[in-house]
Amino acid sequence: MSNIRATCSILIFLTAFCSFSVAADSLEDLPKKAIERSQITSPGSHPFVLKAKVLEITNPANATYQAEIEEYWMAPDKWRRVVKASGFSETLVVNGDKTSEQITGDYYPNWLRTIVAAMFDPGAALKGVDLSRSSDNPMIGGAEVCRRFTFMTGIAPVSNKVFSSFCFSDGLVDFVAKPGYQAVYKNYKNFAGKHVARTISEAIESGTVVQATIEDLTELKAPEAATFVTQDAGAAGAALQTIRADEPTLRSLAVNAPAIVWPTGHSGKETGTLSLYVCVDRQGHPREIYELNSSNPGLSDVAREQVMKWEFKPAVTQGVPVQVESILTFAFNPTAADHK
DSSP, X not given: OOOOOOOHHHHHHHHHTSOOOOOSSOTTTHHHHHHHHHOTTSTTOOOEEEEEEEEETTSTTOGGGOEEEEEEEEETTEEEEEEXXXXXXXXXXXXXXXXXXXXXXSOOOHHHHHHHHHHHXXXXXXXXXXXXGOOBSOOOOSSEEEEEEEEEESSTTOOEEEEEEEEEETTEEEEEEETTEEEEEEEEEEETTEEEEEEEEEEEXXXXXXXXXXXXXXXXXXXXXXXXXXXXXXXXXXXXOEEEOOHHHHHHTEXXXXXXXXXXXOSSOSSEEEEEEEEEOTTSOEEEEEEEEESSGGGHHHHHHHHTTOEEOOEEETTEEXXXXXXXXXXEOTTSOOOO
C-alpha cells in the first residue's frame, strides 16, 4: 500500500487552528526551552523504561502502521532500543563507545522513524530553529505560538515553495511539520521533572493518522547486565542508515525514470509545479512518497504513482548501501512531457 504524507494544505489547516501567542520565553529561545522541559534523553535525565504502541487510529486493524517500541535508558551513551513493526525490526544498543544494531527486514519506514525520533530525540527537529526569523502567523500574547517558514526547492528553471511549521503551547512542543517529518504532541504528563507527551501522532494523508501511545514510563532501577551488551559486527549485521540528499544527487542516481505523463482535461490549474518527498530503499526502490506542495493537488497522485515505478542506483556511503530521501520538484503541463 502506497503511503502519502499529509499535503501542504493539511499542514496549513492544522497551523491555522493554533492560537498565535507566546509564553514567557522569547521567540528565539522557545524551541530550546521547550526541549529542555520535555526531552527525556538529554544529558542528566533520569534513567527510564519506556514502552509504547503504534497504530493507525483511523483504522486500528491496519497492520501496515502497527508497531511496538521499547527503550531502556541510563544515559546518552548507555541505552537499548527495540522497534518492531510488520516487515521490520531493529534492536539498537549503545554502550559507551560501542554500538550494535540487529535488523530484520530491508526497509525502515519513514513514518516509523519519524515516530521514534519524535519520541526520543525531538530536539533534532528543532535544532537551529529561531522563531523570531519568521513573520508568518505573527500574532503574539498568551500561552501559544506558531510560526511557518518558507523555502524554495527544485532545479532551475523549475522551482516551488515548501514549508516547515512549528507550534508551541504553554512552553512545550505542540506541532512540528517539515518535509519528511511531522509530529503532533499531546497529553503531556510529568516524569522525573520532565513534561513528556504520552501521545505522538502524524498524518500520513487525509483520513490516515498514525499515533504512538506511551503505555509505560517508569524509573529504570538496577537493570540486568545483559541489557546493554553489544553484539560484535558479525552478529549485528550491517548498520542501516538513512541520508538526506539534494535533488540533483537523487536524480543522478536514477536509472529508469521516465518523464511524467500528465493527464489532459483535468480540473484545476493547467500548468504549475509540485513537490514530492521521496523515500528510497537500499536497493534503489521508492517505498514512500509524500506530497509537500502543489499548484494543483489533484496532480500529485499522478506524479506519485509514476515515480513509485522509478528505479535508482543504490545510494552508498563509505561502501555501504543506505536509504536515501530527497525532495523532487516537477513542472506540470498536460501538453508537454516533464523534463527530468
